[in-house]
Amino acid sequence: MTDLYDVEISRLDGKPLDLAAFRGDALLIVNVASACGLTPQYEALQQLYERYSGRGLSVIGVPCNQFGEQEPGNSEEIAGFCSQNYSVTFPMTEKVDVNGVRRHPLYLELTQAADADGRAGDVQWNFEKFLVSPQGHVVARFRPLVAPDADDVVQAIETILPR
Numbered sequence: 001m002t003d004l005y006d007v008e009i010s011r012l013d014g015k016p017l018d019l020a021a022f023r024g025d026a027l028l029i030v031n032v033a034s035a036c037g038l039t040p041q042y043e044a045l046q047q048l049y050e051r052y053s054g055r056g057l058s059v060i061g062v063p064c065n066q067f068g069e070q071e072p073g074n075s076e077e078i079a080g081f082c083s084q085n086y087s088v089t090f091p092m093t094e095k096v097d098v099n100g101v102r103r104h105p106l107y108l109e110l111t112q113a114a115d116a117d118g119r120a121g122d123v124q125w126n127f128e129k130f131l132v133s134p135q136g137h138v139v140a141r142f143r144p145l146v147a148p149d150a151d152d153v154v155q156a157i158e159t160i161l162p163r
Helices: 041-055 075-086 105-110 151-160
Strands: 026-032 057-063 129-132 138-142
Touching: 026 041, 026 105, 026 151, 041 057, 041 075, 041 151, 105 138, 129 151, 138 151
Parallel strands: 026 057
Antiparallel strands: 026 129, 129 138
C-alpha cells in the first residue's frame, strides 16, 4: 500500500495539490458532481469544513464524471458552480476517474477501505465519503446516501480530530 500523502493529484486550477501538507489533519475526501441529485451535499460539506477546519479537518472534493456523466464541466466551470451555488472554499482537485482501469491512484488507495457493512472496492456513486486519520489511514467510508452531517459521520470526525 502506498502512503496516501505521496499520491500526486492536481487542484482544479492545474497546480499540484500537496497531500503531504495535510499530514496531521483529518481528511474527508469526497467524489463530487455538479448535476447529481446528491449535489446539495456540497452545503453540508462546506458547513463541516467551516465548523471543524480550526480543529484539524480538511475536506477535499474530487470531481468525477463517471456516474451518469453528472460532472461534464471543465475545471473553470466546476469551480464557478461550486463557488456560486454553495460558496465552497475547501480544496477541489482535478476531475478524475474513481473506478475502472483509469482509476486515479488516490482512489486505488481509498477504495481498499471497507464501509460499515464490510464492503470495499468500487465507489458506488457521486458523494461517497472517505474519512482519513491524521496519520493517513482510512478509518471510515460512508456511501453516497449518507449525508455529510449525519450523526455517524460527525461522530467519526470528532473522534479523530487532532485538536
